[in-house]
Amino acid sequence: MIDPVDFLLLVKGPLFVWALAIFALGLSVRILEIFVLGRRRNFAEPRAGEWLPGLRTMLTRSVADPGTFQRAPFNVIVGWIWHIGFLIALLLFIPHIELIKSLLGIYWPGLPNPIVDLVTAVTLVALVASLVHRLTHPVKKRISTFEDYLVWALTFLLVLTGYLAYHRIVNPYPLALGLHILTAEIFMILLPFTKLTHIFTALIARWYNGASFGRRGVQS
Amino acid sequence: MSGLHSIPVRVESDPGPHTEHGNAVPILHEIRHALGRLIESDAETRIDLNAIPFGPGDEERLVGLLGMGEVSASVEALGPTRVQETAVPGVWLVDYRNAEGERLALHLEVAAIPGILRTQREDLDTAIAELDARLQSGQAAPRLES
Amino acid sequence: MTVTDKTLGERLREHGISRRGFMKFCAATASMMALPPSMIPAIAAALEKARRPSVIWLSFQECTGCTESLTRSHSPTVEDLILSVISLDYHHTLQAAAGEAAEAAREQAMQENHGEYLLIVDGSLPGPDSNPGYSTIAGVSNYAMLMEAVEGAAAVVAVGTCAAFGGLPEASPNPTGAVSVMDLVKDKPVINVSGCPPVPMVITGVLAHYLTFGRLPELDQYHRPLAFFGQSIHDRCYRRPFYDKGLFAETFDDEGAKAGWCLYRLGCKGPSTYNACATMRWNSGTSWPIESGHPCLGCSEPRFWDAGSFYAPLSVPTDASGETLLAAGAVGAAIGGAVATLARRKVKTEAASRQPVTVEELEQKL
Numbered sequence: 001m002i003d004p005v006d007f008l009l010l011v012k013g014p015l016f017v018w019a020l021a022i023f024a025l026g027l028s029v030r031i032l033e034i035f036v037l038g039r040r041r042n043f044a045e046p047r048a049g050e051w052l053p054g055l056r057t058m059l060t061r062s063v064a065d066p067g068t069f070q071r072a073p074f075n076v077i078v079g080w081i082w083h084i085g086f087l088i089a090l091l092l093f094i095p096h097i098e099l100i101k102s103l104l105g106i107y108w109p110g111l112p113n114p115i116v117d118l119v120t121a122v123t124l125v126a127l128v129a130s131l132v133h134r135l136t137h138p139v140k141k142r143i144s145t146f147e148d149y150l151v152w153a154l155t156f157l158l159v160l161t162g163y164l165a166y167h168r169i170v171n172p173y174p175l176a177l178g179l180h181i182l183t184a185e186i187f188m189i190l191l192p193f194t195k196l197t198h199i200f201t202a203l204i205a206r207w208y209n210g211a212s213f214g215r216r217g218v219q220s
Numbered sequence: 221m222s223g224l225h226s227i228p229v230r231v232e233s234d235p236g237p238h239t240e241h242g243n244a245v246p247i248l249h250e251i252r253h254a255l256g257r258l259i260e261s262d263a264e265t266r267i268d269l270n271a272i273p274f275g276p277g278d279e280e281r282l283v284g285l286l287g288m289g290e291v292s293a294s295v296e297a298l299g300p301t302r303v304q305e306t307a308v309p310g311v312w313l314v315d316y317r318n319a320e321g322e323r324l325a326l327h328l329e330v331a332a333i334p335g336i337l338r339t340q341r342e343d344l345d346t347a348i349a350e351l352d353a354r355l356q357s358g359q360a361a362p363r364l365e366s
Numbered sequence: 367m368t369v370t371d372k373t374l375g376e377r378l379r380e381h382g383i384s385r386r387g388f389m390k391f392c393a394a395t396a397s398m399m400a401l402p403p404s405m406i407p408a409i410a411a412a413l414e415k416a417r418r419p420s421v422i423w424l425s426f427q428e429c430t431g432c433t434e435s436l437t438r439s440h441s442p443t444v445e446d447l448i449l450s451v452i453s454l455d456y457h458h459t460l461q462a463a464a465g466e467a468a469e470a471a472r473e474q475a476m477q478e479n480h481g482e483y484l485l486i487v488d489g490s491l492p493g494p495d496s497n498p499g500y501s502t503i504a505g506v507s508n509y510a511m512l513m514e515a516v517e518g519a520a521a522v523v524a525v526g527t528c529a530a531f532g533g534l535p536e537a538s539p540n541p542t543g544a545v546s547v548m549d550l551v552k553d554k555p556v557i558n559v560s561g562c563p564p565v566p567m568v569i570t571g572v573l574a575h576y577l578t579f580g581r582l583p584e585l586d587q588y589h590r591p592l593a594f595f596g597q598s599i600h601d602r603c604y605r606r607p608f609y610d611k612g613l614f615a616e617t618f619d620d621e622g623a624k625a626g627w628c629l630y631r632l633g634c635k636g637p638s639t640y641n642a643c644a645t646m647r648w649n650s651g652t653s654w655p656i657e658s659g660h661p662c663l664g665c666s667e668p669r670f671w672d673a674g675s676f677y678a679p680l681s682v683p684t685d686a687s688g689e690t691l692l693a694a695g696a697v698g699a700a701i702g703g704a705v706a707t708l709a710r711r712k713v714k715t716e717a718a719s720r721q722p723v724t725v726e727e728l729e730q731k732l
């Protein structure tokens with residue numbers, strides 16, 4: 001039987017340093033590769049500027065275009081629900097704000113705990129729904145890879161362990177909290193090597209789309 | 221130590237009754253259930269208030285809510301014990317204190333009469349012998365110290 | 367001093383304590399042991415028949431805070447009685463004897479009550495692999511004294527976080543190689559009454575339980591009595607409604623602090639700490655750290671000294687910091703930049719040296 005207190009101290013101490021280091025290192029490699037590799041030279045005459053359309057697209061792509069919404073309403077709606085829920089639980093829960101404050105020095109007001117609790121419960125349901133959809137939808141089922149399921153499991157376990165720790169469903173508490181932090185560390189370690197990098201590259205990709213369309217003088 | 225007198229002292233007024241911790245209310249519900257049991261089946265209940273997470277002011281609020289009844293008694297045995305009937309019949313506050321007046325335990329007893337007021341069966345067994353001894357000697361026999 | 371043959375009931379009546387007084391004693395003892403009042407008749411029956419055990423108290427690498435905690439209880443009658451009902455045959459701070467006489471008394475008590483005495487230990491001790499010279503009593507190493515005393519003991523009570531888990535001496539870098547009692551004693555029942563110091567009534571509550579029932583109470587995974595250590599501070603804290611509503615004090619003197627809001631953001635370790643402070647409180651129920659406005663230190667948990675700052679919230683990692691992030695990010699940027707630059711060069715050279723290819727050649731290849 002593992003010693004819960006020693007387990008918690010391990011994950012809060014050296015393991016966190018390693019996870020943070022691998023995360024920062026891996027992510028920097030990925031992002032710098034993107035920028036330094038750059039784009040292929042486009043010899044065609046630019047019809048319009050590329051920066052403004054790029055920046056505009058970073059915002060406008062937040063809303064799915066009507067065609068996408070009609071073809072895949074479940075993806076859009078449920079996707080939005082659990083993404084927003086995940087972000088609320090991550091960024092507006094007071095203990096998390098304290099964590100970010102200790103690492104980055106910045107902080108902001110949070111939401112009352114019961115609200116974050118409700119949002120988390122909704123997020124968990126939405127995540128399960130999206131897994132069921134992935135397993136039953138004929139196209140998604142065929143194109144899903146191991147990585148898709150791995151990333152789903154990581155995200156779901158992260159939210160679930162947080163929920164279990166907050167409600168003290170797992171005892172003793174140091175074990176519950178330790179499992180949540182450990183899951184977060186695994187999430188951080190695997191992030192730069194999976195599609196989770198979209199957290200940081202999505203905005204870059206949106207800019208690129210908008211810029212290349214704008215250069216051709218086309219609406220993006 | 222004259223320097224101490226020159227340090228200004230500022231008394232902070234306490235926050236007052238508006239800091240409600242709300243921990244007194246659940247006890248009242250427990251008392252209600254205990255009274256139900258007492259009325260139905262004569263089952264007595266004792267609630268140890270030491271084990272309740274009272275914040276400052278909660279105990280006063282609870283005692284104030286229960287009010288004062290007709291009976292108050294004090295028992296001198298191993299230090300004073302104050303027994304107070306509350307305004308709710310059947311609900312008694314039993315405050316056990318030591319010889320220095322410090323609290324040992326505070327019990328809420330839901331009963332027709334608190335246990336400590338009753339004469340103990342073991343004492344009754346020796347009662348006749350005690351009475352006889354007093355009659356015989358014709359003067360006060362050495363009392364059992366309490 | 368030998369174990370007297372009189373029962374506790376007989377001794378109390380000898381002291382002139384009436385039946386009502388005895389019932390009051392049982393009520394207070396039940397409260398102290400965190401047992402429900404419905405158990406008072408059982409306690410009365412057990413105490414009536416209990417015999418007076420010999421108790422040996424060994425103090426090792428400790429600050430004497432645990433003894434202070436126990437004796438600083440304004441001598442309430444019940445604790446007094448407990449202490450007078452046990453035969454405290456050896457205790458550095460409380461005994462009158464010193465030197466050879468004291469050691470001789472200890473050895474005599476151990477011999478006469480072999481197999482039956484209760485051994486209480488406070489303070490941690492240098493382990494068998496460390497230099498025993500770090501802590502000795504009458505020229506005997508703590509380790510040797512403990513192992514000799516344990517042989518004839520019925521049970522061992524490790525009082526205080528130092529004896530239970532190693533405590534302050536064991537904190538990094540642990541210069542004396544300190545270990546806890548539980549690390550060394552494997553063949554006798556060990557009960558840990560942790561806390562720095564433990565709530566005094568918890569110590570006497572455990573003794574009372576042993577007196578009453580002749581055995582140790584139910585223990586948790588850290589060998590602590592569940593009656594006192596089964597609930598976390600967080601679950602019994604009177605400020606919990608504020609936590610639940612999301613109302614936190616952010617500094618020690620802001621409006622939230624004055625209104626008594628939750629101290630999570632000031633470093634309270636209540637959620638991960640298991641102790642009885644929230645209900646039993648200190649100084650005969652006067653107050654306790656959180657009620658006085660200070661966050662819980664988690665002092666009844668193992669390695670609480672090394673578990674991060676007392677003023678950093680529970681969610682903050684103990685070793686990582688913004689510098690870790692920056693340093694790793696910088697290294698990553700360097701690597702990424704280098705890899706990408708090499709890739710660019712490769713793309714450029716290939717673009718420069720590319721050969722045109724016809725459709726027929728492609729179709730042949732594919």
